[in-house]
Amino acid sequence: MTLKALTQKNVIAAGNLFVAESRQFGTSTAIEAMDASSVHLNASLNNELYGSVYTKDSSVNIYGIDGVLSSQNIIRSASEIENAGNIQNIEKYDGKRVISALYAEGEGASIVLNGELNTVQTYSAVSRANTPNFIKIKGNAIAGNGGKLSIDLGNGGTWIGRADDYQDAGGENDKLSA
Incomplete structure (x- = not known):
């Protein structure tokens, strides 16, 4: 839908x-x-x-x-x-x-x-x-294209997963060499 x-x-x-x-x-x-x-x-x-x-x-x-x-x-x-x-x-x-x-x-x-x-x-x-x-998260938290990721798990909260803001993407180190 x-x-x-x-x-x-x-x-x-x-x-x-x-x-x-x-x-x-x-x-x-x-x-x-x-x-x-x-x-x-x-x-x-x-x-x-x-x-x-x-x-x-x-x-x-x-x-x-x-x-x-x-x-x-x-x-x-x-x-x-x-x-x-x-x-x-x-x-x-x-x-x-x-x-x-x-x-x-x-x-x-x-x-x-x-x-x-x-x-x-x-x-x-x-x-x-x-x-x-509190919050319990299972999974990834991704903020791409200049996004901001902010998570407050509260008292007793847990997170199983990965976080990435991709701030390193598109930088000087991403250039491919021939």
């Missing part, structure tokens, strides 16, 4: 919307891709999602028109991901919930954000004692 906003921007608001820390968040799933499907969200200016992006064995691509960079991709979520990674079966997480903005699970699952500025924020109220407020 492809959703194109030729004049300005795509805005998807899911669930209840509320303001926290001067920002708007959605409490449900804004995009869900399942069973080897593919979702493309294209905007000439901005893609704004208030809710989570969830994919299982599928792909979600959020970028500008015709594959170019969008000006900005904004994802703000206070959405609970049900049965995320079968967390309910791990004793130390018994009774806990996963609140996430981006969640990809399964073979070939991917979420790609391609914008000049990508902002991804998750909100979990401090009063939610059964909601861990």
Whole structure:
């Protein structure tokens, strides 16, 4: 499925919307891709999602028109991901919930954000004692073409993967010799 906003921007608001820390968040799933499907969200200016992006064995691509960079991709979520990674079966997480903005699970699952500025924020109220407020990432974080990569894992967060900003690409050392 492809959703194109030729004049300005795509805005998807899911669930209840509320303001926290001067920002708007959605409490449900804004995009869900399942069973080897593919979702493309294209905007000439901005893609704004208030809710989570969830994919299982599928792909979600959020970028500008015709594959170019969008000006900005904004994802703000206070959405609970049900049965995320079968967390309910791990004793130390018994009774806990996963609140996430981006969640990809399964073979070939991917979420790609391609914008000049990508902002991804998750909100979990401090009063939610059964909601861990950290992030666990499995996968690579790439910022190419002068992009900036900044990830705050929070207290207790982990990351398994690779980060690359490609700042060394296109430099003097990349010239091929004959």
